[in-house]
Structure formats: C-alpha cells, structure tokens
Amino acid sequence: MLNKYPLWKYLLILLVIALGVVYALPNLYPDDPALQLSTQKTTTVVDQRTLTTAETALKDAGITLKEAELTSAGGTLRFNNGEDQLAAKPVIAAALGENYVVALNLVPTTPEWLSSIGAGPAKLGLDLRGGVHFLLEVDTPAALKQRLDVAASEMKNSLRTERIRYRSVEVTNGVMSIRFLREEDQQAALELLQDEFSEYVYNTSNQGSDYFVEIGFTEAARAEVEAYALQQNLTTLRNRVNELGVAEPLVQRQGSNRIVVELPGVQDTAAAKRIIGATANLEFRLEAGLDANASDIDTLTFRDGSGRTARLERDVIITGDSVADANSSFDENGRPQVNISLDGKGGSQMARVTRTAVGRNMAVVFIEHKSRSRFVEDENGELTEVRRSYSEKNIISLATIQTTLGNSFRITGLDSPRESSELALLLRAGALAAPIYFVEERTIGPSLGAENIRLGVLSAQIGLLVVMAFMLVYYKVFGIFANISLALNIVLLMACMSLLSATLTLPGIAGIVLTMGMAVDANVLIFSRIREELKAGLPSQQAIHSGFNRAFTTILDANITTLLVAVILFAVGTGPVKGFAVTLSLGILTSMFTAIVVTRAQINLVYGGRKNKRLFI
Amino acid sequence: MNIPFMAMRKVVAMFSIAMVLVSLGSIAVKGLKFGLDFTGGSLIEVQYTQAPALDDVRTLLAEGDYHDVTVQNFGSPVDVVVRMGNAYTPTLGDEVLSTLRDNDNVKVELMRSEYVGGQVGEELREQGGLGMLLALAIVMVYVAVRFQFKFSVASVVALAHDVIITLGIFSLFELEFDLTVLAAILAVIGYSLNDTIVVCDRIRENFRIMRDTTPYDLINESINQTLDRTIITSMTTLFVLVVLFFFGGESIHNFSLALLIGILIGTYSSIFVAANLLLAQNVTREDLVPAPKEEFEDEMP
Numbered sequence: 004m005l006n007k008y009p010l011w012k013y014l015l016i017l018l019v020i021a022l023g024v025v026y027a028l029p030n031l032y033p034d035d036p037a038l039q040l041s042t043q044k045t046t047t048v049v050d051q052r053t054l055t056t057a058e059t060a061l062k063d064a065g066i067t068l069k070e071a072e073l074t075s076a077g078g079t080l081r082f083n084n085g086e087d088q089l090a091a092k093p094v095i096a097a098a099l100g101e102n103y104v105v106a107l108n109l110v111p112t113t114p115e116w117l118s119s120i121g122a123g124p125a126k127l128g129l130d131l132r133g134g135v136h137f138l139l140e141v142d143t144p145a146a147l148k149q150r151l152d153v154a155a156s157e158m159k160n161s162l163r164t165e166r167i168r169y170r171s172v173e174v175t176n177g178v179m180s181i182r183f184l185r186e187e188d189q190q191a192a193l194e195l196l197q198d199e200f201s202e203y204v205y206n207t208s209n210q211g212s213d214y215f216v217e218i219g220f221t222e223a224a225r226a227e228v229e230a231y232a233l234q235q236n237l238t239t240l241r242n243r244v245n246e247l248g249v250a251e252p253l254v255q256r257q258g259s260n261r262i263v264v265e266l267p268g269v270q271d272t273a274a275a276k277r278i279i280g281a282t283a284n285l286e287f288r289l290e291a292g293l294d295a296n297a298s299d300i301d302t303l304t305f306r307d308g309s310g311r312t313a314r315l316e317r318d319v320i321i322t323g324d325s326v327a328d329a330n331s332s333f334d335e336n337g338r339p340q341v342n343i344s345l346d347g348k349g350g351s352q353m354a355r356v357t358r359t360a361v362g363r364n365m366a367v368v369f370i371e372h373k374s375r376s377r378f379v380e381d382e383n384g385e386l387t388e389v390r391r392s393y394s395e396k397n398i399i400s401l402a403t404i405q406t407t408l409g410n411s412f413r414i415t416g417l418d419s420p421r422e423s424s425e426l427a428l429l430l431r432a433g434a435l436a437a438p439i440y441f442v443e444e445r446t447i448g449p450s451l452g453a454e455n456i457r458l459g460v461l462s463a464q465i466g467l468l469v470v471m472a473f474m475l476v477y478y479k480v481f482g483i484f485a486n487i488s489l490a491l492n493i494v495l496l497m498a499c500m501s502l503l504s505a506t507l508t509l510p511g512i513a514g515i516v517l518t519m520g521m522a523v524d525a526n527v528l529i530f531s532r533i534r535e536e537l538k539a540g541l542p543s544q545q546a547i548h549s550g551f552n553r554a555f556t557t558i559l560d561a562n563i564t565t566l567l568v569a570v571i572l573f574a575v576g577t578g579p580v581k582g583f584a585v586t587l588s589l590g591i592l593t594s595m596f597t598a599i600v601v602t603r604a605q606i607n608l609v610y611g612g613r614k615n616k617r618l619f620i
Numbered sequence: 621m622n623i624p625f626m627a628m629r630k631v632v633a634m635f636s637i638a639m640v641l642v643s644l645g646s647i648a649v650k651g652l653k654f655g656l657d658f659t660g661g662s663l664i665e666v667q668y669t670q671a672p673a674l675d676d677v678r679t680l681l682a683e684g685d686y687h688d689v690t691v692q693n694f695g696s697p698v699d700v701v702v703r704m705g706n707a708y709t710p711t712l713g714d715e716v717l718s719t720l721r722d723n724d725n726v727k728v729e730l731m732r733s734e735y736v737g738g739q740v741g742e743e744l745r746e747q748g749g750l751g752m753l754l755a756l757a758i759v760m761v762y763v764a765v766r767f768q769f770k771f772s773v774a775s776v777v778a779l780a781h782d783v784i785i786t787l788g789i790f791s792l793f794e795l796e797f798d799l800t801v802l803a804a805i806l807a808v809i810g811y812s813l814n815d816t817i818v819v820c821d822r823i824r825e826n827f828r829i830m831r832d833t834t835p836y837d838l839i840n841e842s843i844n845q846t847l848d849r850t851i852i853t854s855m856t857t858l859f860v861l862v863v864l865f866f867f868g869g870e871s872i873h874n875f876s877l878a879l880l881i882g883i884l885i886g887t888y889s890s891i892f893v894a895a896n897l898l899l900a901q902n903v904t905r906e907d908l909v910p911a912p913k914e915e916f917e918d919e920m921p
Contacts, residue, residue, distance in 0.1 A: 442737035451731040458869035466860035473856055510800055513872050516864055520857035531849045557821040561814040564762055568755050568810035575751035580803040
C-alpha cells in the first residue's frame with residue numbers, strides 16, 4: 004500500500020533519534036568552574052592528603068567547594084561559580100606550596116551513565132571558551148646552517164688529518180664551499196669527503212687560480228634536518244605545555260615548518276607565553292675530587308627524582324650551545340647508549356679538559372629557566388601574586404670518562420633504552436634548538452568567550468522560532484511535520500558534533516543557524532511538489548508519493564554540491580572557520596535524513612494507508 | 621501564475637553585466653579592505669566599564685611607544701579595538717593593556733588580542749583565492765557530469781557573478797574582508813548553486829516531459845514552477861541571517877552580511893542569470909535527452 008512504512012523502519016528511525024537524544028544530552032549540562040591540581044615532579048603526587056589540605060584551606064578562607072575528586076591527571080576541585088573559583092586559586096596555591104601546579108579550568112558535568120557510554124559535550128573552540136592560540140615557525144634555514152657549520156668543522160679536521168691543504172671554508176645560503184689553491188688538493192679532498200660524509204652532494208668549480216668544492220645537502224638529508232628541527236621543537240614545547248596543567252592542550256605540527264599550540268581555557272595568558280618562550284640549557288662539568296675546596300663545589304640533585312646528589316666542580320667545560328646533536332642507540336653489546344656530537348669549538352674544549360681527566364666522572368647538568376608565581380599575604384592580609392624567576396639545575400647523567408673526548412662521544416652504562424632516549428631528548432632540548440618564533444597569536448579572554456556563547460545561543464533560538472513560525476503559517480499541518488524534523492535535525496547535529504568530538508566555534512554556531520534556514524529547503528522542495536501534484540489533480544496519497552520521489556534527485560544534487568564546497572572550506576579554513584565548515588557539512592547530512600526520512604515517517608503515520616483525505620498543506 | 625521571466629532577459633542581462641563591471645572596477649581600483657587575517661598585524665580588543673572618549677585613548681597610546689595606531693569602537697561604545705603597526709612581542713598585549721589602564725585609573729578588560737605575521741596573512745590570502753577557484757572548478761565538473769556541459773557553464777558563470785558582486789559590495793563600501801567573510805563567500809557558492817541546480821533540474825525534467833515546447837517557453841515555465849520553492853527557501857535562510865546579523869555579535873557581523881548579500885544575489889542569479897545563459901547557449905532537448913535512433917527508411921527515394 005502507498006505511504007506505509009514497515010514497522011522496522013519506524014523502529015530504526017526511533018532508534019536513531021533516541022541515540023541522537025542521548026548523545027546530544029551532555030551539551031545541556033553546563034561546565035563547572037574548577038581548579039586542576041597537578042605536579043611536575045615525580046617525587047610529589049596529588050593524593051587524598053593533598054585534597055584534604057586544599058579542602059581545609061578553602062574552609063578556613065570561607066569558600067564553598069562543590070566537589071573534590073582525584074583523576075588520572077591529578078585532582079579536580081569543582082566550584083559553584085566563577086567567583087569562588089578565582090578566589091580559591093591563590094588560597095590553594097598558597098596552601099599546597101610550589102610543588103603543585105594549580106590551573107583554572109572548566110570541567111564537564113556529564114552524568115556518569117552518559118559518560119560511561121562515551122557521551123560528552125561538544126568541544127568548544129577558543130572563541131567560545133577563551134584561551135590562547137599560537138602559531139610558531141621553526142627557522143629551518145638556521146637549522147640547516149647550524150648543521151653545516153658542525154659538518155664544516157668535522158671536515159676541516161679530516162682534511163687536516165690527511166694533510167690536504169685548504170685555504171678557507173665558508174657557509175652561505177645552505178651551501179658550504181671549501182677553497183683550495185691546487186687542483187690536486189681539490190680532487191683529493193673531494194675523494195676523501197665523498198667517502199667520509201656521504202649524506203652531502205658535492206660539486207667542484209674553478210675560479211681564476213682558486214679551486215672550490217661546494218657541498219650541500221642531498222634532498223633526503225635536507226628533509227631529515229628540517230623534520231628533526233621541527234620534531235625537537237615539538238618535543239620541547241610539549242614538555243613545557245604540560246607544565247601549565249592545562250586540561251586539553253594541543254601541540255601539533257602544521258605544514259613543514261610550523262607548530263600550533265592551543266591552550267583552551269587558559270586565563271593567565273601572560274604566564275602561558277612566558278613558559279612557552281622559556282629556555283633550557285645544558286652544562287658539562289667534572290665531578291669534584293675529594294680534596295676540592297668547598298667554595299668551588301656545587302652539590303646538585305639528580306633529575307630522576309631518586310634524591311641522589313653529587314658534588315660537582317663549579318667550572319663548566321662546555322654548555323649546551325656546543326651540542327650539535329644527541330641520539331640514542333645501542334652499543335656493540337646491545338646495551339643502550341647516547342651518542343653526542345659537539346661543534347668544533349666545543350669539541351676542542353672538551354678534548355682539552357678530558358685529556359687530563361680520564362677516569363674521573365663527568366656530569367651533564369640540565370638547567371631550566373623558569374618563573375613561578377607564589378601567593379603571599381601582603382600588609383592588608385590579602386593574597387597577592389609574586390613572580391620570581393629562578394633556574395633549576397639537575398644532573399641528568401654522571402658517567403666515567405674512559406678516554407679523551409672529542410667532537411663526538413657517547414655515554415654508555417645506561418639502564419634501559421627508555422633512559423637513553425630520555426637522556427638524548429633532554430640533551431637536545433637543552434641544545435641550541437633551531438630558532439623558533441611566533442607568527443600568529445590569538446588570545447581570547449574568558450568573558451568574550453562567554454559572551455560569544457550567549458550571542459550564539461540567542462541567535463540560534465530566535466532563528467529557530469522564526470523559521471518554525473514561518474513553516475507553520477505557510478504549510479499548516481505539514482509545517483508541523485517539517486518543524487519536528489527541524490528540531491530533530493538540531494538534536495542529531497549536536498549528537499554528531501559530540502560523537503566526532505568536533506570543535507564548536509562561533510562561526511560554527513552560525514553554521515547551525517544557517518543550516519536551520521537551509522534544512523527546511525528539502526521539505527519546502529517536497530511540499531511544493533506535493534502541492535503541484537495536488538493541483539494537477541492527483542489523489543492525495545499519489546501526490547505525497549510522487550512529491551517525495553520526484554523531489555529526491557533534486558535534493559540530492561543540491562546537497563552534494565553544497566557538501567563539496569563545505570569540504571573545500573574545511574581544507575582552506577583554520578580555527579573558527581573550520582568549525583563553520585564542520586557544522587555546515589554535518590548539518591547537510593543530518594538534514595537530509597530528517598527532512599526526507601523523518602518527515603516521510605510522520606506523514607506516513609498520519610496519512611498513510613488511509614482513504615484519500617484532504618491534506619492541510 | 622506565470623511571470624514572463626525570459627521576456628525580461630535583455631534588461632536583466634544588462635543589469636547583471638553593469639553590476640559585475642562596477643564590482644570588478646571597484647575591486648581593481650579600491651581593492652578589498654583586508655582584515656588582520658590576511659594583512660598581518662596586531663590587534664587588541666578591550667572592554668571598558670564606562671564608555672571612554674576615543675581621543676583620550678589615542679592620546680594615551682600616543683604617549684607610549686606605539687605607532688600607526690588606529691582606535692575604533694567595536695559594536696558598542698564600551699568595546700574598543702586598537703590596531704597597531706608595532707613589531708610583535710609576546711608581551712605586547714599586556715603592555716597595551718597596562719597603558720590603557722593608566723595606572724589603574726581606568727577599568728579595562730582584555731577581550732582578545734590577535735597577532736598575525738605578514739607571511740601567514742599572505743599565504744592565507746593565496747590559499748583563500750585558490751580555495752574559491754577550486755570550489756568553482758569542482759562544481760563545474762560535478763554539474764557537467766550530472767547534467768551537461770552547457771548547464772555547467774551556466775551555473776559556474778552564475779556563481780562567479782554572485783561572488784564578484786558580493787566582493788564588489790565589500791570593496792565599494794569598504795567593509796572589512798576577513799577569514800569569516802571568505803567562509804561566507806564559499807558558503808554562498810554552495811548555497812547559490814543549490815538554487816541554480818533546483819532550477820536546472822526542473823528544466824531537465826521538463827525537457828523530457830514537454831516535447832512540443834520551445835526552449836524559451838520551457839525555461840520560463842520551469843522557473844515559474846520552482847519560484848515558490850526558491851522564494852520560500854531564500855526567505856527562511858534570509859530570516860535566520862537577519863537574526864544572526866542583529867544578534868550574533870560584532871565578530872560575525874560581516875560574516876552574516878556577506879551571506880545576506882550573497883544569498884540575495886544568489887537567488888536573483890538562479891532565477892535570471894543561469895537560465896538566461898542556458899538560453900544564450902541554445903540549449904536543446906537533445907542536449908539532455910539522448911536523441912532517438914534515426915530509423916533508416918529505405919523506401920524514400
């Protein structure tokens with residue numbers, strides 16, 4: 004019979020809608036303002052005792068706490084409102100001391116039964132939540148030059164050892180050129196270098212009485228250096244961002260030489276920028292002898308949190324600036340080791356010192372320049388923030404010098420591959436990284452975020468009302484069907500956003516509002532077809548049937564093209580604009596389902612299978 | 621109801637050509653007023669508790685070490701946007717904020733600060749332009765496959781017409797063209813195409829059904845048949861856009877405006893421009909319906 008859906012179809016539609024409602028539901032629960040407690044050190048943990056300390060401090064300060072809980076990342080203290088949250092931050096920070104990081108955050112309040120099935124609210128973009136967005140660019144030409152400089156000193160060494168005489172070595176624009184006075188030298192050098200340094204491409208040229216060998220990177224080597232420089236900066240940035248205690252930080256490469264850092268919900272943007280821009284360095288020092296003068300000695304702790312200490316000489320052999328590269332590998336016996344290469348100057352300095360120190364221990368000290376805020380009570384009894392810069396020095400390795408060390412040496416005797424790769428990472432982090440600079444920064448204050456949400460929700464509500472009223476007036480009963488479908492469309496759209504954990508932005512909300520205007524399009528197409536068919540004298544059941552059928556291809560064509568454009572928009576756009584593309588394309592998909600299937604189901608349910616009645620359309 | 625759309629085609633064509641020429645002229649002469657996203661630079665938006673006198677703000681900033689400063693209201697008298705040509709430093713936003721606070725005499729809150737490097741802006745501009753061309757190209761291919769080449773020329777020219785006029789209006793009235801406006805224009809391409817396809821679809825269908833009608837009458841009839849739908853959908857969309865324009869806040873003001881303009885013009889072009897172009901290309905039944913195999917009549921002399 005015409006316009007009758009089998010029962011399973013109705014059930015399937017109900018199931019889809021039910022799932023949609025469940026997964027869209029978490030968006031109705033507002034986030035709690037909260038403080039996130041975490042620690043940097045392995046020696047301190049956030050546990051029940053920490054929470055109790057915090058709770059007592061809050062009670063003394065007269066601030067109501069909503070809930071305190073332990074999470075995998077540390078602790079979360081929830082508050083009833085933003086004022087309590089802001090007032091609590093200095094109190095907690097003062098009570099817990101400097102070993103803990105206290106960060107402002109918003110945490111979801113999704114009920115447990117919802118989160119247990121993987122439902123959660125849609126992620127809010129920076130423009131809705133507030134926070135910082137940085138785009139950093141790695142200076143890859145500088146990284147290439149650094150690498151060539153190091154290679155230059157190694158090559159000079161080789162040439163000297165083989166007694167090949169050269170006049171000068173220059174590195175310009177990513178090409179190193181070595182000048183010789185005699186052709187024999189040029190040829191001998193070429194042969195030697197090609198043999199020893201195979202990762203470069205070699206060219207020769209003659210100018211007047213000078214003979215040159217020009218050395219540049221092979222395509223693969225260049226790509227490797229660039230990728231390495233980027234990777235190194237990514238690692239360093241990730242480590243620093245973790246220090247901020249932000250709930251969902253994003254550190255991601257973009258393109259060949261850029262890094263995006265996004266810190267949603269960060270309210271103290273100045274602190275964020277300070278930490279991201281912070282620097283680390285390394286020092287190589289000898290362990291002090293037993294008879295050393297106490298004034299020449301530093302006693303430093305190990306970084307692994309074991310609490311071990313060592314007495315080191317104050318004199319620094321070299322600093323991290325001289326480290327060109329460090330990577331972990333295995334020695335001939337399959338034990339983990341770290342290979343370190345130094346630049347020319349560092350190498351000769353290292354050789355000079357270690358020549359007389361074979362058998363003694365050498366330490367690698369990791370120095371981080373940090374600043375931390377403390378909360379102290381001022382004369383009025385109010386807590387004020389005091390910022391203090393300090394540098395933290397820790398030993399990351401202490402090893403015996405087996406022989407005179409030169410440009411490249413290795414640290415062995417490490418316990419595990421994990422330890423060796425961590426050491427290599429720290430060595431690189433402290434080494435002179437490829438310079439990095441900010442090319443884009445967007446800071447959105449929390450109040451603007453809240454304002455944007457308010458405006459977005461308001462316009463969505465008004466937009467929905469206007470469209471619904473119009474459809475009702477113009478299409479009467481069929482207008483009700485279309486309106487129900489429209490409402491379900493928004494529910495499904497929100498559910499999809501939550502499920503895909505897509506990011507909702509202000510243009511994204513605009514996309515939803517726009518989708519509402521356009522979602523009814525499919526129904527308008529169908530309804531005007533039905534009207535036409537009725538006018539042409541078709542009985543109402545046939546009119547409905549052919550109205551849907553004939554409008555279908557049109558709807559499909561029209562929507563697919565819009566979808567194609569939305570995909571391009573997604574590829575071109577960044578941040579907020581991507582959010583627009585997401586809601587637009589998801590909206591097209593969900594609206595096709597609701598406008599065609601759900602509307603049809605309602606019409607079938609009301610009119611289907613009966614005698615031809617008059618249609619209120 | 622049967623409106624003789626095709627009878628107006630010459631007048632309409634003149635109108636469209638004039639609009640496109642004026643737009644292109646304005647874009648060529650005045651250019652677009654690109655926003656921060658595309659030009660690069662620094663911008664700081666702050667909110668005062670009490671509306672400040674903009675001149676005071678300017679004097680205050682002039683005392684500091686800032687140059688090429690422009691100070692404007694942003695949506696409301698308490699919201700102020702400061703743009704400057706200073707080289708970026710990570711602390712620039714905070715420095716400006718404390719300058720504006722004038723030793724804590726004024727209550728000012730930082731709403732947002734933005735910095736975009738010149739290089740990034742330039743790339744984005746290039747990418748945006750490419751994205752627009754790519755969108756048009758893909759649409760052209762899709763329509764050519766689903767319909768026929770003449771239809772694809774008609775719809776792409778109609779789309780280009782919409783985009784050029786929207787850009788022209790932004791150029792003529794010196795409205796700021798930022799990334800959200802680019803998004804809006806791409807959305808307009810999608811939307812306007814939607815309309816055009818609905819009309820083309822009807823034309824194709826009618827070519828199959830009405831065998832004895834001239835293309836001229838047939839196109840006219842098709843437009844009339846879809847007019848109801850074209851107007852209603854455009855209206856619901858325009859409704860929500862007007863809502864967005866008035867309630868969506870300053871930061872998506874130009875975005876909604878671009879969509880409003882684009883969709884108005886898109887509706888106009890799907891009724892007039894696309895169909896007009898089809899007729900100009902002498903679209904016939906044979907373009908869409910495969911010609912019946914000619915029967916060989918061997919008895920003819």
